[in-house]
Amino acid sequence: xxxxxxxxxxxxxxxxxxxxxxxxxxxxxxxxxxxxxxxxxxxxxxxxxxxxxxxxxxxxxxxxxxxxxxxxxxxxxxxxxxxxxxxxxxxxxxxxxxxxxxxxxxxxxxxxxxxxxxxxxxxxxxxxxxxxxxxxxxxxxxxxxxxxxxxxxxxxxxxxxxxxxxxxxxxxxxxxxxxxxxxxxxxxxxxxxxxxxxxxxxxxxxxxxxxxxxxxxxxxxxxxxxxxxxxxxxxxxxxxxxxxxxxxxxxxxxxx
Amino acid sequence: xxxxxxxxxxxxxxxxxxxxxxxxxxxxxxxxxxxxxxxxxxxxxxxxxxxxxxxxxxxxxxxxxxxxxxxxxxxxxxxxxxxxxxxxxxxxxxxxxxxxxxxxxxxxxxxxxxxxxxxxxxxxxxxxxxxxxxxxxxxxxxxxxxxxxxxxxxxxxxxxxxxxxxxxxxxxxxxxxxxxxxxxxxxxxxxxxxxxxxxxxxxxxxxxxxxxxxxxxxxxxxxxxxxxxxxxxxxxxxxxxxxxxxxxxxxxxxxxxxxxxxx
Ligand SMILES: Nc1ncnc2c1ncn2[C@@H]1O[C@H](COP(=O)(O)OP(=O)(O)O)[C@@H](O)[C@H]1O
Ligand SMILES: [Mg+2]
Numbered sequence: 001x002x003x004x005x006x007x008x009x010x011x012x013x014x015x016x017x018x019x020x021x022x023x024x025x026x027x028x029x030x031x032x033x034x035x036x037x038x039x040x041x042x043x044x045x046x047x048x049x050x051x052x053x054x055x056x057x058x059x060x061x062x063x064x065x066x067x068x069x070x071x072x073x074x075x076x077x078x079x080x081x082x083x084x085x086x087x088x089x090x091x092x093x094x095x096x097x098x099x100x101x102x103x104x105x106x107x108x109x110x111x112x113x114x115x116x117x118x119x120x121x122x123x124x125x126x127x128x129x130x131x132x133x134x135x136x137x138x139x140x141x142x143x144x145x146x147x148x149x150x151x152x153x154x155x156x157x158x159x160x161x162x163x164x165x166x167x168x169x170x171x172x173x174x175x176x177x178x179x180x181x182x183x184x185x186x187x188x189x190x191x192x193x194x195x196x197x198x199x200x201x202x203x204x205x206x207x208x209x210x211x212x213x214x215x216x217x218x219x220x221x222x223x224x225x226x227x228x229x230x231x232x233x234x235x236x237x238x239x240x241x242x243x244x245x246x247x248x249x250x251x252x253x254x255x256x
Numbered sequence: 257x258x259x260x261x262x263x264x265x266x267x268x269x270x271x272x273x274x275x276x277x278x279x280x281x282x283x284x285x286x287x288x289x290x291x292x293x294x295x296x297x298x299x300x301x302x303x304x305x306x307x308x309x310x311x312x313x314x315x316x317x318x319x320x321x322x323x324x325x326x327x328x329x330x331x332x333x334x335x336x337x338x339x340x341x342x343x344x345x346x347x348x349x350x351x352x353x354x355x356x357x358x359x360x361x362x363x364x365x366x367x368x369x370x371x372x373x374x375x376x377x378x379x380x381x382x383x384x385x386x387x388x389x390x391x392x393x394x395x396x397x398x399x400x401x402x403x404x405x406x407x408x409x410x411x412x413x414x415x416x417x418x419x420x421x422x423x424x425x426x427x428x429x430x431x432x433x434x435x436x437x438x439x440x441x442x443x444x445x446x447x448x449x450x451x452x453x454x455x456x457x458x459x460x461x462x463x464x465x466x467x468x469x470x471x472x473x474x475x476x477x478x479x480x481x482x483x484x485x486x487x488x489x490x491x492x493x494x495x496x497x498x499x500x501x502x503x504x505x506x507x508x509x510x511x512x513x514x515x516x517x518x519x
Contacts, residue, residue: 148344155312156361156409157334166357170348247348247389 037217046221052206057225059201063119063191064229067126068184072134074127079138083168093139100132104190108197117200125194130183137179141172174248177241184237188230260323261290261445262336262413267310267320269303280306281317282470288462290412291443295456297501298466298474304449305341307471308415311447312338324413336413341421343402345390351401352377352386358409373408379438380404396427403435407444416448420455429487432458436484453505457498458487465504475504 026038082089111121153163195204210218264286270277280303316331359369467474502508
């Protein structure tokens with residue numbers, strides 16, 4: 001298992017090669033910037049419009065974080081409840097799966113219609129798209145504890161709360177963080193889609209405006225900012241995982 | 257009988273099976289004096305783990321009672337330290353925190369619980385692995401850690417379910433010898449399930465043999481050799497008891513007069 005910079009190298013090299021290829025195709029083919037701007041132009045224009053982009057990125061980030069927090073909080077309450085009530089769990093998990101088939105692109109404009117242009121509809125969209133992986137990750141995580149450890153705690157005379165705190169919660173953490181990593185990547189996309197459907201601020205709104213103005217370079221610049229946001233949040237989640245779930249990465253091989 | 261720490265009386269239990277409940281325990285009785293070591297042997301799947309689980313309070317028997325020091329503890333938990341067949345070490349806790357778990361459950365703060373079990377780790381040969389995670393330990397060290405966690409609960413009664421069952425033969429011999437010496441120094445009251453008759457006669461004051469399903473007490477054997485015994489150096493009387501138990505299990509003797517029970 002290779003870790004650290006060694007693993008990132010091929011990714012960086014691949015991305016660089018793609019950018020070079022793109023630059024060459026645009027320059028040699030003489031493609032119009034409004035059809036496909038060169039990466040150099042996108043970068044240059046992004047820098048020129050950095051303040052506006054940053055403001056919109058801030059709005060998107062707010063929606064993402066609020067929506068994702070709501071999602072994690074609600075998923076946590078639901079998962080703990082379902083963990084306590086196994087019969088309910090069997091009925092509710094399929095509903096969670098079904099919730100995932102709702103086409104967000106169609107629902108987002110409806111939510112704007114119902115809740116207006118404020119934070120609420122956008123937060124709701126982010127919650128909708130991220131709720132499923134997080135809730136399922138927690139439900140499965142609690143179940144991953146297995147009956148043995150719970151029996152052990154029972155023989156020790158543990159209360160239900162102690163059993164939860166000492167066994168089920170920590171046992172759920174690896175799966176929870178896998179779910180968080182998936183969820184956080186959906187969250188940014190969800191926020192942008194919601195802004196697309198109708199908003200005053202945010203990268204989604206900005207893309208709509210720039211597309212209408214045939215500023216393909218700025219649309220792509222906004223896409224780049226989205227990607228950067230997603231990658232940053234993903235990296236932060238991985239970092240948190242290393243701190244909270246250190247046992248998932250054995251420090252050394254077996255000995256003794 | 258009067259001075260028994262643990263008494264199991266007329267234990268009956270049926271468990272769900274395809275085609276309706278099936279009797280697993282059909283009238284098991286035990287009496288374990290304070291400070292005695294009792295081993296339970298029997299064919300695989302006969303109900304040894306189930307019996308131990310009932311004593312630990314994980315299941316309520318259909319009939320019968322579990323008495324600890326004369327007190328009825330049937331169907332309740334928290335009176336005995338139980339070690340499962342699987343070591344059940346919590347992967348997210350270090351060895352020290354695993355061993356301290358029982359005290360924490362009893363309401364002792366983490367710092368104090370850790371401080372109180374440190375000496376035990378030395379005695380259990382875990383001094384160099386205090387901060388290791390279970391995944392970093394060998395099989396033998398894992399069993400030592402699980403045993404230490406059981407002892408650290410400070411209960412008078414220890415219930416051990418095949419603690420060395422999953423180990424290779426050499427590690428097992430080492431641990432049997434070590435447990436024999438450690439137990440002789442402490443004299444915990446122990447009920448231990450094993451499928452290894454040599455192990456049973458090395459450690460036990462009394463070996464209880466269960467019949468096949470449904471389990472009843474088929475025979476009891478006393479082992480009088482002084483403790484600690486060495487599994488590779490047992491006296492002739494103990495060796496004779498070992499032969500008797502093996503014969504009772506149908507492993508010795510001519511195949512046609514003592515058929516091997518099919519599990
Ligand atoms: N939870 C359970 N539900 C139904 N049957 C069980 C359960 N646990 C064990 N049994 C059955 O009870 C019998 C005794 O099991 P066990 O006590 O584990 O045997 P042993 O420990 O002696 O090998 C077996 O036939 C097993 O299939
Ligand atoms: Mg068993």
